[in-house]
Amino acid sequence: MTSASNRVGTRAVKVASASEIPFDEPTAFTVEEEEILIVNRADGIYAIDNICTHAEAYLDMGDYHAESCEIECPLHDGRFCLRTGAATAAPCVIPVKSYTVYLAGDDVMVELPGRLL
Ligand code: FES
Numbered sequence: 287m288t289s290a291s292n293r294v295g296t297r298a299v300k301v302a303s304a305s306e307i308p309f310d311e312p313t314a315f316t317v318e319e320e321e322i323l324i325v326n327r328a329d330g331i332y333a334i335d336n337i338c339t340h341a342e343a344y345l346d347m348g349d350y351h352a353e354s355c356e357i358e359c360p361l362h363d364g365r366f367c368l369r370t371g372a373a374t375a376a377p378c379v380i381p382v383k384s385y386t387v388y389l390a391g392d393d394v395m396v397e398l399p400g401r402l403l
Contacts, residue, residue, distance in 0.1 A: 295400040296397040296400050297398055297400050297401075298395045298397055298398075299317055299318065299395065299397075300393045300394070301315045301322060301324060301387075301394045301395065301396050302324075302394050303394065304392050304393070307324055307326045309326055310326065310327055311350070312325040312350050312368065313325070314344065314345075317396060317398070318398065320335070321336035322335065322385060323368075324387060324394065325350070325357075325368050327368075331387050332355075332387065333385040334357075334366060334368060334382045334385065335383040337382070338361065338364065339373065339378060339379075340359065340361070340364050340377050341361060341362065343359050345360075347360040348360040354367075354374075355368045355369055356375075359378065362377050363375070364377050364378030365378065366378065366382050369384075370384055371383055
């Protein structure tokens with residue numbers, strides 16, 4: 287039997303203050319066990335996993351392509367869409383996680399998976 291009390295949803299976690307996230311410059315943060323890459327652009331604020339799904343390089347060490355809103359992995363030049371986490375260039379084929387991110391006052395919040403206590 288399923289009830290509201292045993293569902294595991296999401297929880298909002300503060301990543302940083304808005305002033306800690308530079309404009310149009312992907313920046314990595316560690317939030318609990320998650321490595322998250324956030325970019326604050328004119329068209330929105332986006333958050334994806336900072337670890338490449340190909341061979342686990344740190345994406346924040348790669349090149350940012352502002353015109354296509356992609357991050358290029360520093361190890362083998364694969365790319366990911368910062369808006370969706372989709373793999374957009376080989377050798378990457380598996381997307382990275384994309385997180386819901388929003389401002390709450392001056393706090394930048396991401397939604398992480400819920401967990402049981
Ligand atoms: S580790 Fe990222 S493309 Fe290979």
